[in-house]
Amino acid sequence: MTNNKNLKLKAARTLAGMTQNDLAQSVNVSRQTIVAVESGNYNPSINLCVDICKVLGCTLDELFWQTDM
Amino acid sequence: MTNNKNLKLKAARTLAGMTQNDLAQSVNVSRQTIVAVESGNYNPSINLCVDICKVLGCTLDELFWQTDM
DNA sequence: CACTAATGACAAATATACTAGACTTTTAGT
DNA sequence: ACTAAAAGTCTAGTATATTTGTCATTAGTG
Numbered sequence: 001m002t003n004n005k006n007l008k009l010k011a012a013r014t015l016a017g018m019t020q021n022d023l024a025q026s027v028n029v030s031r032q033t034i035v036a037v038e039s040g041n042y043n044p045s046i047n048l049c050v051d052i053c054k055v056l057g058c059t060l061d062e063l064f065w066q067t068d069m
Numbered sequence: 070m071t072n073n074k075n076l077k078l079k080a081a082r083t084l085a086g087m088t089q090n091d092l093a094q095s096v097n098v099s100r101q102t103i104v105a106v107e108s109g110n111y112n113p114s115i116n117l118c119v120d121i122c123k124v125l126g127c128t129l130d131e132l133f134w135q136t137d138m
Numbered sequence: 139c140a141c142t143a144a145t146g147a148c149a150a151a152t153a154t155a156c157t158a159g160a161c162t163t164t165t166a167g168t
Numbered sequence: 169a170c171t172a173a174a175a176g177t178c179t180a181g182t183a184t185a186t187t188t189g190t191c192a193t194t195a196g197t198g
Contacts, residue, residue, distance in 0.1 A: 101156075102155080102156055
């Protein structure tokens, strides 16, 4: 339940050569929101997840499906 | 932007032989929330979407990826 | 060293997802 | 037509996602 970081998202972002700030601006949220999503222990909206996927060229299943539940 | 119903979810639910109330109880939300998700114009949390997918045996991409955006 | 960019963490304020209740309308069965 | 279950709508309240601001840390660079 604790410390459930979204490492796949972080990897996809860095692979795309984007900073947290870049991604935040691309999907029109604050940098804090990106930090929170990557840090886990957080429950973002589906629309935000979809926007992030589109910017990073990934799918929802790739970035937001938890295998350890 | 208007009237963007999630017909795929509704189809998957009925295919599973579940009412809105059944699905709501299965994922521990109110029936209103299920109504809202199916009716579109709504932005549910990713956790709720994942829970719904698990109950209905579907993936996030199948139920929550909008093709018309 | 000083400077900047990037990340991570904390807290208060705001926007909105979700709840709870009551009600109307549709759908399906007899 | 009658009935009941299921679906849809509205409103007010509560929980929480998201914002805004600030500060600390790390890594690179002149």
